[in-house]
Amino acid sequence: MRNLLRVLAVTALSVPALIGLAGVAQAQDKFKLGMAVGGNTCCEWMKAQGDVARALAEKNGWDYVELSNNNDPATALKNAQIFVQEGVDAVIQFNGQAASNPAISAVMKQANIPIVTYDIADPGMYFVGIDNLAAGIAGGEGLGKIIKEKWACNPDLVVSAEGAGAGIVNEWRTGGMRTGLKNICPDIPDAKYVSFESQGDAAVGLPAARDLLAAHPEAKNIAVVGLNDGGVLALINAAEQLGRADGVIGWGQDGAFITGDNVNPHLAGSVFYFLEGYAVYAIKDVIGPIAAGNVPPLKADAGDPASKVQPCPVTAEQAKAVPDMNERVKQLLAAPAGTAEYDLFCPNKG
Amino acid sequence: MTTVAADTTALPPAPHNPWRDVLTGSVASITFTFIAVVAVGWFWVGPKFLSFGNISIMGTFLIVPLIVGAFSGPALLSGVVDLSIGSMVGFSSALFALLISLGWDPASAAAVTLVACLCFGGINAIAIVGFGAEPIAATLGMLVALRGIAWVLLGSQGAIFAFNIDMFNLVSMTIFGLPLFFLLAILLTAIAAVIVTKTRMGRHVQAVGGDDRAAARAGISVKKVRVAALLLSAFGAGLGGIVFAGQLGSAARATGVGLEFQVYAALMIGGYSILRGGVGNPVGGALGLLAVAGVSNILDLKAISPYYVNIIVGLLLLAAVLLDRLRGGDAYE
Numbered sequence: 001m002r003n004l005l006r007v008l009a010v011t012a013l014s015v016p017a018l019i020g021l022a023g024v025a026q027a028q029d030k031f032k033l034g035m036a037v038g039g040n041t042c043c044e045w046m047k048a049q050g051d052v053a054r055a056l057a058e059k060n061g062w063d064y065v066e067l068s069n070n071n072d073p074a075t076a077l078k079n080a081q082i083f084v085q086e087g088v089d090a091v092i093q094f095n096g097q098a099a100s101n102p103a104i105s106a107v108m109k110q111a112n113i114p115i116v117t118y119d120i121a122d123p124g125m126y127f128v129g130i131d132n133l134a135a136g137i138a139g140g141e142g143l144g145k146i147i148k149e150k151w152a153c154n155p156d157l158v159v160s161a162e163g164a165g166a167g168i169v170n171e172w173r174t175g176g177m178r179t180g181l182k183n184i185c186p187d188i189p190d191a192k193y194v195s196f197e198s199q200g201d202a203a204v205g206l207p208a209a210r211d212l213l214a215a216h217p218e219a220k221n222i223a224v225v226g227l228n229d230g231g232v233l234a235l236i237n238a239a240e241q242l243g244r245a246d247g248v249i250g251w252g253q254d255g256a257f258i259t260g261d262n263v264n265p266h267l268a269g270s271v272f273y274f275l276e277g278y279a280v281y282a283i284k285d286v287i288g289p290i291a292a293g294n295v296p297p298l299k300a301d302a303g304d305p306a307s308k309v310q311p312c313p314v315t316a317e318q319a320k321a322v323p324d325m326n327e328r329v330k331q332l333l334a335a336p337a338g339t340a341e342y343d344l345f346c347p348n349k350g
Numbered sequence: 351m352t353t354v355a356a357d358t359t360a361l362p363p364a365p366h367n368p369w370r371d372v373l374t375g376s377v378a379s380i381t382f383t384f385i386a387v388v389a390v391g392w393f394w395v396g397p398k399f400l401s402f403g404n405i406s407i408m409g410t411f412l413i414v415p416l417i418v419g420a421f422s423g424p425a426l427l428s429g430v431v432d433l434s435i436g437s438m439v440g441f442s443s444a445l446f447a448l449l450i451s452l453g454w455d456p457a458s459a460a461a462v463t464l465v466a467c468l469c470f471g472g473i474n475a476i477a478i479v480g481f482g483a484e485p486i487a488a489t490l491g492m493l494v495a496l497r498g499i500a501w502v503l504l505g506s507q508g509a510i511f512a513f514n515i516d517m518f519n520l521v522s523m524t525i526f527g528l529p530l531f532f533l534l535a536i537l538l539t540a541i542a543a544v545i546v547t548k549t550r551m552g553r554h555v556q557a558v559g560g561d562d563r564a565a566a567r568a569g570i571s572v573k574k575v576r577v578a579a580l581l582l583s584a585f586g587a588g589l590g591g592i593v594f595a596g597q598l599g600s601a602a603r604a605t606g607v608g609l610e611f612q613v614y615a616a617l618m619i620g621g622y623s624i625l626r627g628g629v630g631n632p633v634g635g636a637l638g639l640l641a642v643a644g645v646s647n648i649l650d651l652k653a654i655s656p657y658y659v660n661i662i663v664g665l666l667l668l669a670a671v672l673l674d675r676l677r678g679g680d681a682y683e
Contacts, residue, residue: 065653066653067650067653071604072604072607073598073600073602073604073605074411074414074594074597074598075411077410077411077597077598078407078410078411079650081406081407081410082407082650082651085398085403085404085407097602097604098509098602099509099510099511099598099599099600099601099602099604099605100598100599100600100602102511102513102598102599102600103513103518103597103598103599103600106513106515106518106599164506164507164508165507165508165509165602165603166508167507167508167509168507
C-alpha cells in the first residue's frame with residue numbers, strides 16, 4: 001500500500017505541474033472543417049468520404065481535422081468533444097450509430113458549431129443525403145423489369161435483406177424496393193415476400209440468409225432486394241454455398257459492390273449513391289456558405305434536406321461503364337468545383 | 351519421482367527498499383506505462399494534451415469503463431472472470447432507455463434496471479458457484495443471452511432514443527474543469543483500492559482468488575465471496591449502462607459491444623490476471639484504462655488512424671505480461 005501511495009503521490013505531483021505548463025492553442029484565422037468518418041471496416045467508401053472532404057477542404061484553403069467514429073456511439077460523442085476543443089467552425093459526420101446523434105447535437109449546439117449529417121437525419125443537424133424512398137422504388141422497378149422479362153413476374157420467393165438498425169432508412173430503401181417491384185409486378189402474392197436480418201453486411205448476414213434458404217427448400221427462382229448491396233450479397237452468397245444460386249437475381253442499393261472486376265453475376269443491378277462524393281453536396285450547399293459568412297437555414301428533415309443526393313439506378317451491364325471508386329474519386333477531384341459524381345458518371349440521368 | 355528439497359542456501363530477504371518496491375510492486379508496470387504515455391503525449395502533442403479540456407474529453411469517455419472496471423475487479427481478484435459485463439451494459443442501457451421512453455422517472459427506471467442486472471448477476475453466481483460451472487463458459491452464455499435480450503428490448507429499429515437534457519447535463523456536469531462523474535469514478539476506484547488492500551474483506555477476496563482451498567481452510571466462505579463479487583460485477587455493469595444511456599441520450603445495439611475486452615485488456619495491462627485470481631489492484635486497472643485512453647487520444651490529436659489503437663493496446667498487453675515475468679511473476683504477490 002505504501003508504494004502504491006508513493007506512486008500516486010508522484011503522479012499527482014507531476015501531472016498538475018505539467019498541466020501548469022499547458023498553454024492555450026493559438027487562435028486560428030483560417031476556416032477549420034471537422035470530419036467524422038463512420039469508421040466501420042465493412043466499407044471502403046467510409047474512408048473515401050474523408051479523403052474527398054479533406055481534398056475539397058484543402059482546395060478551399062481550409063484547415064481540416066478528421067476523426068473516425070469507429071462505428072461506436074461513445075467514440076462519436078468523444079469526437080464531437082474533440083472537434084469543439086480543436087475549435088472547428090463546422091463539422092461533417094457520417095454516424096452509422098445514430099443513437100448518439102442527440103447527444104452530439106447537444107454538444108455542438110452548446111459550442112455553436114453547425115453540423116452536417118449524411119443519410120441519417122437528426123433534428124439538430126443539416127441533412128445531406130439520398131432520397132432513400134425514391135432510390136428504393138427506382139431499384140425495385142429495375143429488378144421488376146428483369147423479373148417480368150425472365151420469370152413473367154412469377155418468382156418463387158421475394159427476399160428482403162433488412163437492416164433494422166438503420167431504422168426508417170431501412171423502411172424507405174427496402175420497403176421502397178418492394179413497392180417498386182410491385183409497381184412492375186403487382187400480382188406477386190404477399191405470401192411470397194419473406195425477410196431476413198442482414199444487418200447490411202454480406203458476412204454478418206450470411207447465417208440468417210442460409211437459414212432462410214433452408215426454410216424454403218422448394219424455392220428456385222428467388223428475387224432479392226435489400227438495404228444495400230452488402231445485405232443482398234448475403235443472400236446471394238448463401239445461395240452459392242448451398243448450390244442454389246442459379247435462380248437468384250438480386251438488386252442492391254448504394255452501388256458499393258456493382259463496379260470493379262469481381263461483381264457477383266447474380267447481382268443484376270444497384271442504385272449508385274456515390275457515397276464517397278457526398279462532401280461535394282455538403283460543401284456546396286452548407287459548409288461553403290457558412291465559410292463565406294452566410295449560414296443557411298437549418299434543414300434537418302430527410303424529406304426537405306439541406307442538400308439532396310440524386311439516386312442513380314443501373315443494371316450490372318450499365319455499371320461496367322462506371323469507373324471503380326478510386327478512379328471516380330480521382331476524376332471528381334479533377335472536375336470543376338460543385339460537380340457531383342452523379343453528373344460525371346450516372347448513365348441514367350433522370 | 352523427484353523430490354525438491356528446501357533450498358537452505360537461499361539468501362535472506364533483501365532489506366526493505368522503497369525504490370525497489372516501486373519497481374516491483376503490483377502497479378509498477380502500469381505506472382511506468384502511464385507516465386510514458388503522458389510523456390509521449392506531452393512531447394508529441396504539446397501542452398494541449400494535458401489541458402483540462404483534453405483531460406475532460408478523455409475523462410468523459412472513461413466514465414463507464416472506470417465504473418465497470420472498479421466493480422468487476424473484485425470478481426477477477428476472487429478468481430472468477432465475468433465476460434458478460436459488456437452485454438450487461440448494453441442490456442442495462444436498453445432497459446433504462448426503454449423505461450424512460452415509457453415515461454418512468456429516472457430514479458425508478460434506474461432502480462428497476464439495477465435490480466434486473468442483479469438478477470442476471472445472480473444467475474451467473476448460481477451457475478458458477480452453485481453448480482460449479484466454468485466462469486468463462488457460464489458468463490459467455492450470459493453475454494450472448496443478454497445481447498439477445500437487449501436486441502429484443504431495442505425493437506426493430508435497433509435503438510431507443512431517450513434523450514433527456516437534464517440527465518445529459520447531469521452526466522456532463524464539471525467540477526474544477528473536469529467531469530463530475532469522472533471524478534466520482536476515480537473516487538470509486540480509490541475506495542475499491544482501499545477496500546481491497548486495507549480491509550479484511552479485501553484480503554478475503556484476494557485469498558479466495560489466490561488459493562480457494564487454503565482460503566476455505568482458513569475459515570473464509572469462498573462461495574459467499576464469489577457470489578458477492580459476481581453480484582458487484584453485475585451491479586457495476588448495470589450502473590455503467592445507465593450512465594451510458596444518460597450520456598448518449600439513447601441505447602443502441604452497439605452499446606457496450608466489446609466493452610468487456612476494453613475493460614479487461616486495461617485491467618490486465620494494469621496488473622490483473624484473467625485466469626489467476628488474487629492478483630491486481632483497482633488503481634492499476636484505472637491507470638491501465640487511462641493509459642489506453644491516452645494512447646487513443648494522442649492518435650486522435652495527431653490525426654492518425656484509430657485502427658492503430660488496437661495494435662498499441664495489444665503491444666502494451668504483451669509488454670505488461672513480459673514485465674510481469676521479468677519481475678518474477680507471482681513472486682511479488
